Amino acid sequence: MKPPPFEYLAPRSLDEAVAALAEHGDEAKAMAGGQSLVPLLAFRLARPSVIVDLNGVGGLDGARLEGDTLELGALARQRDVERLPGLRQRCPMVVEAIEQIGHVAIRNRGTVGGSLAHADPAAEWTALALALDAECDLVGPSGARTVAAREFLVSTFMTALEPDELLTGLRLRVPNGRTGSCFTELARRHGDFALAGVGALLTLDEGGAVAEARIALIGVAETAVRSPSAERCLVGHPPTAEVVAEAAAAVADDLDPNSDIHASADYRRHVSGVLLRRALETAAARARGGTDGAA
Numbered sequence: 028m029k030p031p032p033f034e035y036l037a038p039r040s041l042d043e044a045v046a047a048l049a050e051h052g053d054e055a056k057a058m059a060g061g062q063s064l065v066p067l068l069a070f071r072l073a074r075p076s077v078i079v080d081l082n083g084v085g086g087l088d089g090a091r092l093e094g095d096t097l098e099l100g101a102l103a104r105q106r107d108v109e110r111l112p113g114l115r116q117r118c119p120m121v122v123e124a125i126e127q128i129g130h131v132a133i134r135n136r137g138t139v140g141g142s143l144a145h146a147d148p149a150a151e152w153t154a155l156a157l158a159l160d161a162e163c164d165l166v167g168p169s170g171a172r173t174v175a176a177r178e179f180l181v182s183t184f185m186t187a188l189e190p191d192e193l194l195t196g197l198r199l200r201v202p203n204g205r206t207g208s209c210f211t212e213l214a215r216r217h218g219d220f221a222l223a224g225v226g227a228l229l230t231l232d233e234g235g236a237v238a239e240a241r242i243a244l245i246g247v248a249e250t251a252v253r254s255p256s257a258e259r260c261l262v263g264h265p266p267t268a269e270v271v272a273e274a275a276a277a278v279a280d281d282l283d284p285n286s287d288i289h290a291s292a293d294y295r296r297h298v299s300g301v302l303l304r305r306a307l308e309t310a311a312a313r314a315r316g317g318t319d320g321a322a
């Protein structure tokens with residue numbers, strides 16, 4: 028099917044883009060990579076009368092790892108982050124998660140900000156944003172504000188963005204030291220959205236016990252979720268097989284999956300425990316070996 032007719036605006040600055048959204052309100056939609064929006068238009072699941080193309084707005088496509096911070100512009104292409112020098116060594120879960128997003132052609136166009144703003148509950152970026160305590164920068168007609176990822180992600184396809192606001196970028200906290208991380212997921216075919224996915228990051232203290240655990244899951248609730256129950260099982264203990272098994276069993280307490288044609292809620296819950304165990308085993312091995320645990 029072809030999209031319904033729309034007016035196409037191509038602002039050259041952030042101010043122009045915000046002004047266009049403010050002028051047209053609910054009738055307008057921003058477009059970044061178009062990898063989610065264009066299919067929605069083609070299926071007529073979205074019918075904006077104005078498209079505000081962000082691709083001509085400069086300065087929003089940066090991606091850099093500086094100190095403990097991964098700083099990303101909203102228009103950074105997923106593929107550019109995947110190939111950011113040093114990122115796989117420093118925080119393998121980020122690269123492992125991005126590699127599972129669709130296919131290379133989709134990641135070449137798809138943006139970090141577009142994925143978060145779309146807020147699919149199975150989107151890998153939503154897990155990364157939660158696990159890495161991302162701060163999201165938003166701008167609208169009344170100015171700029173910063174929102175933590177856990178507040179930005181409201182529900183399925185719902186975020187804290189107002190219709191006339193844009194996400195301009197985000198900062199993710201990438202710890203250094205005795206840290207290991209891993210992202211793993213289960214999808215029917217490579218490139219499909221995950222039935223369930225887990226990102227886990229462990230920081231060990233001098234004695235080898237878990238000082239900090241951050242676990243985020245996708246595909247198992249209305250939006251990506253952290254698992255405080257599993258994190259509590261880990262903190263203060265060395266990540267032995269028993270402790271990891273306990274955390275993997277506890278994760279189900281924090282999930283509220285749906286049943287659909289792809290998988291039942293029970294199956295998603297079960298798979299989450301299995302994936303978490305695998306992710307924790309890898310993250311723990313990487314943490315013990317220093318930060319450079321990735322292949």
Ligand SMILES: Cc1cc2nc3c(=O)[nH]c(=O)nc-3n(C[C@H](O)[C@H](O)[C@H](O)COP(=O)(O)OP(=O)(O)OC[C@H]3O[C@@H](n4cnc5c(N)ncnc54)[C@H](O)[C@@H]3O)c2cc1C
Binds near residue numbers: 059066
């Ligand atoms: C075949 C296929 C498979 C895919 N598989 C996966 C997958 O496995 N995992 C996954 O996570 N994704 C997957 N995707 C989606 C892909 O990652 C998209 O690129 C991403 O979800 C949206 O990014 P985009 O830049 O293309 O945004 P767009 O499609 O341009 O926009 C998406 C939504 O975000 C809004 N938006 C975009 N940018 C901003 C901004 N800066 N501020 C405010 N609002 C904004 C738009 O108005 C729109 O509502 C797949 C897509 C396809 C076509």
